[in-house]
Amino acid sequence: xxxxxxxxxxxxxxxxxxxxxxxxxxxxxxxxxxxxxxxxxxxxxxxxxxxxxxxxxxxxxxxxxxxxxxxxxxxxxxxxxxx
Numbered sequence: 001x002x003x004x005x006x007x008x009x010x011x012x013x014x015x016x017x018x019x020x021x022x023x024x025x026x027x028x029x030x031x032x033x034x035x036x037x038x039x040x041x042x043x044x045x046x047x048x049x050x051x052x053x054x055x056x057x058x059x060x061x062x063x064x065x066x067x068x069x070x071x072x073x074x075x076x077x078x079x080x081x082x083x
Contacts, residue, residue: 025073033066 040058
């Protein structure tokens with residue numbers, strides 16, 4: 001690809017497509033993690049009666065799950081084959 005008279009090495013439509021898929025994948029995982037935290041807040045209750053450790057560990061579990069999904073999912077996207 002050439003832009004402003006400069007040859008951009010490695011910039012191809014295929015790489016742009018992979019980048020777009022990666023961004024969409026990350027956005028979906030982060031949105032799912034946020035929804036899981038909101039759902040957990042509804043289930044455990046957001047009142048003052050809910051113990052702080054329950055809320056903390058629920059958020060930690062959702063974040064850990066999102067991190068694992070991102071790590072495992074990015075391995076498959078990198079080379080097109082499962083790890």
